[in-house]
Amino acid sequence: MLFNSIDFAFFLPIVFGLYWFVFNKSLKLQNFLIVAASYFFYGWWDWRFLFLILFSTIVDFSIGVKLKNEENLLKRKTLLWSSIIINLGFLGVFKYYNFFLDNFISAFSFLGYEINANSLNIILPVGISFYTFQTLSYTIDVYKKQLEPTNDFIAFTAFVSFFPQLVAGPIERASNLLPQFYKNRTFDYQKATDGLRQILWGLFKKIVIADSSAEFANLIFNNSENYNGSTLFIGALFFTFQIYGDFSGYSDIAIGTSRLFGFDLKQNFAFPYFSRDISEFWRRWHISLSTWFRDYLYIPLGGSRGNTWFKIRNTFIIFLVSGFWHGANWTFIAWGFLNALYFLPLLLLNRNRHNLDVIANDTFFPNFRDLFGMLSTFTLTVLAWVFFRAKDIHHAFSYFQGIFSNSFFDWPAFENSTKAFNIGIIILVFISIEWFGRKNLYALEIIKLPKFLRILFYYLLVFLILIFALFFAGEAKEFIYFQF
């Protein structure tokens, strides 16, 4: 079920009503309702894959229970690795099997050996990368004795399958989300209205910004050979806002929905396009994944301890794995590699933790240095997204060839450019709103406007969402990160 679909517009109030008016007598009942609603939500897409989630849940729950009473280190390690192998095994089969097979075939063919192997027609279960990482974090934390394993199967199942963030995150840590299933939840007016506001902003980002940017990103990327350099750059710019609106919009809806049910999820995006260097960008983009890799991969690998080569190795590992996590395609690996290259100078100059505060924290406008940093980081990010969006590595390189040609200085020319210009204006307004709200958890968290104007502004957003959903965005479009 998509957040931006009419189905969800019915599903959410029904579950909300049942949760607060029918199942409010007991915590167990509320948790059970969350499980039932989450399984229904996921099954709406393809019920067969519910068994996969259930299996993952049972495996990690059982391993957690066993780890609780097990002190023998070898047995504990065996239990931990069982969980890792099973979870990553599923991920490997469903997500990476064909990729590895195709590349093995190509590699052997290059060496002169012809191998006949058929790739499988595998459907990628929606959100598998997200819930796999979520359950893995639980088992690892329990193994490290940083988290008390749960005996409450319903609470654990609710934690794994919690519908607001099941299919595209934020990837929640058990230490943050699981304890919330143990506590009685009372309705909090402020929290609920704040949740609704964040849902509204998320829908705006997805339907108005992302889906309308997608029209031009798709047009230009899918026909890149026909366009000059400046148009290709505009295509990359549209994709830059598409992916941000799409993914951060999803996170906003997920966090806002959770707040309606009394849950607090972690912030997943913190205005990444206002970052002054690439290191800051990665502290602000898909925070739940970056911190996951930091805690469960980078730090176990030694992190930034050790000599320079050690640091460089770890940096490349984390960026390449992060790229590969996104999809079984060399383009994602190249995207990760390019980001590692961007990151390297900061690491070597020890400036990777330089910009920790919010840009222009005490002023409205940034100083020249911050502005330059912000624009150059943004440009580097736009170029990196080319790898992310390109259909294959050759396409990405030919796209770059187009951008870095003399035609970059030609006037951009593409179909429907007037509409694109109008969308560009909306994007500028959107950026301005984000700039105003950059010190908040999301742009609309605090709006310093009189009540009347504030409500008027909400109506404006609602009508823009409706108009775009009905006439411009077309059918409810899937979120890009569903495929990851």
Added chain:
Amino acid sequence: MKKFLRNILLFSAPILVVLFVSDFKLSKYLAKQESLDFCVGENQTWNDIFEGKMNYEIAIYGNSRAWVQIDPKIIENSTGKSCYNFGIDGQDLDIQLLRHQLYLKNNTAPKTIIYVVDFALFDGEMSEYNYQQFLPYMFWNKEIKESTKSFTTFTFLDYYIPMLRFQNEKMLIDKATALNVKDTIGIRTQGYKGFDKVWNTDFDNAKKDKTAITINVDEEQQLKFEAFLEDCKLKSIEVILVVPPIYIEGQKFVLNHNSLIENLKLIAKKHQLSIFDYTKDSICMSKEMFYNAGHLNKNGAEIFTKKIVLTIQKEKN
């Protein structure tokens, strides 16, 4: 919680009002698009049906073979009885009967129905062609919902949620806006539209690319049709069945063409109705009367209409 629910309701109420008003306005606007470029002018007939303007003595039913082949003016002039052509382009029996149902619901019933039946009447293949014609009228309309619920284009909620059915119809709305409403009104004359066209290449192309087919009779469709005939009898509406001319070469494309027509004759006999078969008429031999194998051009339609009038008058006498 009370405060939360109250505020939600207060905030949502104006949005709902705007949605309902927009739906109403847009539906009205689209309903006015009575041009050939917009759902081949079907709206003109739908509007007259819904506005209760259909007080005719003779009604012509069927698909496009009724719509473009029978001129009600000729019937009026020859019989002195008012006549309207309800033929609906590209639609199967279900939609033809939907039009009949809505016609009777909102207007005075006709005395006679001339039903143009053909080999494909009971093929049971639902067509979603020109589904946009229903958009202005389908909101909370249970008859249209029942007849179009199998359309993959519409979802259950499209019938009940304001504006939802217009999602993805921006091109249609743009097209409608681009048309000048006033200039295009009246493309059909009492439902009929004669096409002053010459033989096109459709048939020749089909002859090259397609092999002959066998059409099955869908029993459910046939039962529906027979129920309609019984209902007409109860309402004292006379039904005359007419099998229209098909270009002789075209008839060969349907391997069981003759048995399908024989089936129609058996139904007519069972219900004691007149049936006039023009599939062996000399008109079927004249390519110049058709613009494709299944449709007469304006000239052919005039000749065919006159033949029907003569046949019916002869039968009555």
